[in-house]
Amino acid sequence: MADVFKKALKLLTGNDTTTPKLTMPKNRPFKTLTERELIQLESNIGSELFGPIPAGNRREFFNLDPTTWIWHEEWIDVDTGKKKVATTRYEVHDNGILKVLEGAKYKFIEGEELRNLTVAVQMYHERVIREVYNRDPATGEKLS
């Protein structure tokens, strides 16, 4: 399961931190973007929701499908100088939000963590639908 998860994440986000981020096409608004490219655009916004990313770090936060959110963080450990990577999957189930960590660790989130994820998801919804898809998040109508 972990390998499949890593492979999916790599396909979506790549593994090269020097790769320039995608930006919204301005001169060609009808340029066809793949789903992967759209998710990368969304993740550009998702990664901003938590404030500035420290130099050398990398963060991705995006919606993968109708039931899954991905949080991915890379940073340099100040004590060892080694790169660390953590990926968390949040699954939306009928009975709660299941947090899945690497190493087959599962937990339904609650309390402050659930509240914070709720705010993050709603902010993502608000900004992504406006800024990536140019639609009103409340009505779904196109913005002029």
Added chain:
Amino acid sequence: MSEYTSFDNKTDVLLHASSEHVLTYAEFEAQRQQAELRAQHETQPGQQSTPEIASATPLDLISQATKNVWRVRQAHLEETKDMFDLAA
């Protein structure tokens, strides 16, 4: 960041993000309340009001937003595919 943190201890960062494009929690709440009022206003006479919005649980909110983002993305893919086909 010296160690991995998750949503359980990112409250300050989340709610006080510095980018001018990032909604503050107060702005987010204001928008949510506006949407709620709009939905109540748009409810037709005789129709049941929208208590589900006011009483929505975090799970409801996440579930709805998750499906909505995915739906809009799929619609965009279909729409741009159609445009590409027409232009070809």
